[in-house]
Amino acid sequence: MRKKSxxxxxxxxxxxxxxxxxxxxxxxxxKPMGYFRIDLPEHQYHRVDTTLPFTFEQxxxxxxxxxxxxxxxxxxxxxYPKLGASFRFTCFEVKNADSLRKLMVAEDKMVKFHxxxxxxxxxxxxxxxxxxxxxxxxxxYGKQVATPxxxxxxxxVHHFVRATLYFDFAPNNDSLQPVIDYLKEDAMHLINSFAWxx
Numbered sequence: 001m002r003k004k005s006x007x008x009x010x011x012x013x014x015x016x017x018x019x020x021x022x023x024x025x026x027x028x029x030x031k032p033m034g035y036f037r038i039d040l041p042e043h044q045y046h047r048v049d050t051t052l053p054f055t056f057e058q059x060x061x062x063x064x065x066x067x068x069x070x071x072x073x074x075x076x077x078x079x080y081p082k083l084g085a086s087f088r089f090t091c092f093e094v095k096n097a098d099s100l101r102k103l104m105v106a107e108d109k110m111v112k113f114h115x116x117x118x119x120x121x122x123x124x125x126x127x128x129x130x131x132x133x134x135x136x137x138x139x140x141y142g143k144q145v146a147t148p149x150x151x152x153x154x155x156x157v158h159h160f161v162r163a164t165l166y167f168d169f170a171p172n173n174d175s176l177q178p179v180i181d182y183l184k185e186d187a188m189h190l191i192n193s194f195a196w197x198x
Contacts (some may be wrong), residue, residue: 040182044197053159057193059186084168090108092160107152108120111138118142148180155196
């Protein structure tokens with residue numbers, strides 16, 4: 001009786017071995033492409049009031065530098081050191097209707113320059129007659145677009161301000177999309193809090 005039970009155990013073990021060895025192994029499957037997780041801080045803002053002819057609210061995680069240029073323009077950088085990104089502003093003096101038109105046309109040409117890399121460009125109008133603010137925003141979509149967000153604002157009489165979002169490295173906007181969306185939200189807050197000084 002014991003001999004039979006040993007034979008059954010040996011046969012069961014042998015069959016289990018054959019099943020394990022002869023079962024086709026699953027081929028390894030490639031994992032879907034992924035990107036590093038980027039932890040972004042909660043949006044927090046404070047008002048920037050300097051020698052500029054306007055004020056605005058910017059992120060508390062950004063720093064501002066201002067530089068005067070020879071052609072009566074001002075360069076302003078709102079930099080996000082931890083994100084390797086910055087909004088680069090240029091503030092021009094509007095001398096007359098013709099100079100305003102030229103500035104607007106130049107801005108349109110700068111956006112069209114990105115068309116070769118862009119998948120899509122979406123325009124939005126900024127209009128606040130009570131605050132004397134008119135302008136336009138440009139969301140530029142595409143994997144290798146260098147400047148995914150731009151805007152300009154003017155009071156149509158004295159000042160014209162343009163701003164462009166840049167990164168400190170070659171962009172891959174698929175992986176950067178959460179950061180781009182985060183910075184767009186900051187830009188829209190800046191635009192909505194923008195005010196000319198009297």
